[in-house]
Amino acid sequence: MNTSFQTNKISGRVKTFVLSDKCFEKNNIACSWRRGNKFCIYPRSQKIRQTAETCENIILDIRQDVLLFTNILRKFVNEINGTFLSLQKLAQTANTTDNAVEYLKLSRQYRSIIRVCVESLQDAAEKETDGLEKHNYLSYITIFYSIECIWHLCEVLYINVIPGEVVLPFLLEWIRFHFPRHEQTAAKLLEACERGSEDNPNYWDAITGMIVQGRIDVARALLKLHSSADANEFKLVDNSLRMMPVYSVYGGISTGEFTLTWKHWQAECRSRLASGAIQLPQLELIMKIIIGDYSAFESIRIKYSSWFDLLGGWVLFTMPWAKRRDMAAAGAACAGLATHTRTHLDDIIQALLEGDLHQVIHEIQQMSDNGWFATHLTDMLYHCGKLQILDKHQTDVTLRLRNSLILEYGSLLMEHRSLWCAGLSYLATCAAEGLNRAELLLERIPIDSEAKAMRVVAEAKKYGLVGV
Incomplete structure (x- = not known):
């Protein structure tokens, strides 16, 4: 029989369960492994025949709770499997062709499937009436949203072949996509297009939010909605934003030339700020942000849920020419803005920025996705070299x-009654060791119909498992 257990205590990552059946109170317990990640426990006395005489015949099946085996995620597993197999085929041509663009396409395909999965989970959560099941869906959403966020940043830093390795445009895109804070407020204010918009309590937060995300044109448009937009200090700030240099690898100037132009622009901004011509505190804050004043970023940190909300803005206003190797310093600076206890996602993002992919893999193995993420991201990074x-x-x-x-x-x-074919395809990519394991596991699949028996035989033949 299957049974549920009551959690008694959690110590670190280890859970202790209480066996509710009275049969286990006075007897010793025996354990026996079953197929896959399952084992059974049953009462067993030290004295011969005592168990049979004094206790019911109870066998408890214990198995791992596999998130991927839930009904709503099985389609996700099969779709991801197709992309995985496409990647293996592509990798076979790596010695003869440059597959960088194709690797990027497959990485984006992975992320697209994850996003569709998140949307499906959101729809299911909205329709679910059972409180416990709804909570489970919300937990799944958090897991897969974090996975897509991490994968996207990994794609920016390691999978995408960026001209000149200047990552800022792609980093800002990552920030805007995953942390669209204040965007809705800005859109509503611009749609209304009314003078005196500063009466909205989120007006200034929306402006600084757009600046931190590098959306300078939107910030300037919002400033023009202020009732004092024609005042000299507003014009000074607007002019500073308008004159901000933007680096492009296709712009026809070298990084050195752009650096000189940038430093000259920031020097002018500092001069305007020091002149005392800007009195309004909110405008002063904007000027401090665009000259890369660390204290300005510290002052707005509390308005954001994480330090990496500000990562793009920090890079934009301190080293817009930054390359991948510069991300560690940027990450350390922004992580120093943290005002709360570090989360697991904080550790993963910082390890990615530092280029410590071994630590990244170690951290994502701790996520409750049954190893799906660590497996596929590691495989992708391996094939990308x-x-x-x-x-x-x-x-x-x-x-x-x-x-x-x-x-x-x-x-x-391989443990699942309908996903075992997908499992077999994964094992087959690991040469001899994978095929040996596949042969052992295939023999243990329960056969409950002639059709399934024929399917097992066909799959065994497909992979050359003649011993099955």
Whole structure:
């Protein structure tokens, strides 16, 4: 019989459960492994025949709670499997062609599938009336939203081949997509297009939010809605924003030339700020932000849910020419703005910015997605040639890590009555070790119909598993 357990205590990551059946109170307990990640426990006495005489015959099946086996996520697993197999086929041509663009397409395909999954979960959560089930859906949404956010940043920093490696435009795109704070307020104010918009309590927050996201034209348009927009100090700020240099690798100037232009512009902004011509505190704050004043970013940090909301703005106004290697310093500066206890997502984002992909993989393995994310992201980075993991002897173990994650994930899918075919396809990508494991697991699949037996035989033949 299957049973549910009451959680008694959580110590770190270990849960303790209370067995509710009285049969286990006075007897010892025996355990036996079953197929997959399952085992059963049953009462067992030290004395011969005592258990049978004094206790019911109860067997409790214990199994891992697999998020991916829920009905709403099975379609997601199958769609992701198709992209995974496409990536393996593409990787086979890596020695003869440059597949960077194709890798990027597949990475975006992964993210697209994740976003569709999140939307499906949101729809299901809205329709769900059961409180516990609704809570589960909301937890799933949080998990997969974080996954897509991390994958997107990883794509920007490691998968996308960026001309000149200047990451700012793509970093700002990541910020705008995942942290669209104040965007709705700005849109409503611009749609109304009324003078005196400063009466809206979120007016100034919307302006600074647009500036931090690099949406300078929107910020200028909002400033023009102020009742004092014609005042000299407003014109000074507007002119400073209008004259802000924007770097482009296709702009025809070198990074060095742009740096000189940028520093000259910021020097003019500092001069205007020091002149005392700008008296309104909100305008003064804007000027401090665009000259990269750290204290200005500290003052607005409380208005954002995380420090990486401000990451794009910090890079924009301190080193807009920044390359991937400069992201560690930017991440450290913004992480210093944190006003609350660090979260798991904080650690992952900072590790990504620091280029510590081994730590990133370690951290994402702790996410409650049954290893799906770690498996697929590691595989993608491995094929892109961006991943190198060394052991304590400085031996490259990248392929071993990639294979171990795929083997574990494939074995997990082999436990499911309808996802075992997908699991088999994962195991088959790990050469001899994967096929040996596939053969063992395929033999243990319960056969409850002739059709399923024929399917098992066909799959075994497909992968050359003649021993099944």
